[in-house]
Amino acid sequence: MHHEHRGAGSRTVTVFVFPGVRLLDVTGPVEVFTTANEFGGRYRVEIVSQDGAEVITSAGTRLGADLSVDDLTEPSDILVIPGGPEWETVIKDDALLDVVRRLSDQANCTASVCTGAFLLAAAGLLDRRRATTHWRHTRELALRFPSVRVDPDAIFVRDGRMMTSAGVTAGIDLSLALVEDHHGAEVARAVAKDMVVFMQRPGGQSQFSVRSLAPHTRQEMLRGVLDAVAENPGANHTLSAMARRAGVSVRHMTRLFHEEVGTTPARYVEDIRLEAAQAMLETGDDPMSVVARRTGFGSSESLRRAFVRRLGVTPGAYRTSFRTTGVGAKDPASARVSS
Structure with a gap:
């Protein structure tokens, strides 16, 4: 067939x-x-x-x-x-x-x-x-x-x-x-949402991928910067550090992000770190301090603020919602994490 x-x-x-x-x-x-x-x-x-x-x-x-x-x-x-x-x-x-x-x-x-x-x-x-x-x-x-x-x-x-x-x-x-390479990030994200791929990852998988967020760009230099963030969200990814890595000025790096990615460097880095943290919470039992450190948020409090601001739930509530398929969930927050 x-x-x-x-x-x-x-x-x-x-x-x-x-x-x-x-x-x-x-x-x-x-x-x-x-x-x-x-x-x-x-x-x-x-x-x-x-x-x-x-x-x-x-x-x-x-x-x-x-x-x-x-x-x-x-x-x-x-x-x-x-x-x-x-x-x-x-x-x-x-x-x-x-x-x-x-x-x-x-x-x-x-x-x-x-x-x-x-x-x-x-x-x-x-x-x-x-x-x-x-x-x-x-x-x-x-x-x-x-x-x-x-x-x-x-x-x-x-x-x-x-x-x-x-x-x-x-x-x-x-x-x-x-x-994503062939049809763009929007199509790839639509497929990922339809398949609920994060729900399918096995708990023993030690790695996590955030490459689905990395947009296609014509700029090879910028692609290297985006890949570096995706491959190691916990590293130093300040605007000046990314500019140095690419060998361009801070102003030029900011302009490239605006033109090629459609967002600011800081927002992009937080997006990547947030998805990395979501993946760790969905598949593992690491303490919040470890999740925060490995994904670049630094502290449990910074991680909590980002989750509440961006997802409307705490990291603990998010982790709990992925411990089951959601059948019989009573916490209304669990209905929001998939939106």
Whole structure:
């Protein structure tokens, strides 16, 4: 079954599946791209297996394929390589690795999910590139493939036309970033809201991503500044520090933010820090002082003031609202956090 948007300007997303693939590594990206079509996206999604046959996922679920590798008639705009718990066996399959190389050579962008990074590395596609994978396996990736520059903290990494993502739901973050690149931040945010992605993040995930807020900009220098804020919200991101990092004047940096981002530098930094704090509260049990320090608010009181001012709830009330699905919630504040 094809999930598609036909017509000029549409992009083809090819998801390669194999026996033992993790189901969510496949369905997460598929949901992002197909949901994007509801908000103006233009994606045609194909599920491809080596021989065109269905595969049995690691969950025991049968997953049908639209095409075999040999049936592909045109290059893919995006190739998605999911992972699976039996990746150690999969990377010894030379025929499968040949298929991965062949598909990647024909794709504009190759993106792995979770342990799919091991398939890319074993195929030689990550040599001398930055990459990441599930936090539980980053050390193993670095040891097995020393030519790969492993970033253990990132939710996803883009290096040239190769993208790799961390564990489980990080494939959703990566896919949202691609939707933003193609169709803008508004469409990506609409997809994220529709999928309620923060509610789906597992509690054990130590990283968090705020890249969905980072707007597309034509200015490479400014993009570097925006990425630095998103990747480490707790660092020093005063206006003067950002200007120094970019090698421009404070006045020029302020003007760039106004023209390219549509807000002030201070507001942008607070937006990023606020989402980072929300993610930590949704998925972890760190004390408020730790959340405040790691996300750049400094103190619990500063964190509390920002939450009350921007969200209308305290950080404690926000955390409580994400401990359940909200069924039977009596606190009226919980109705406001999703708005």
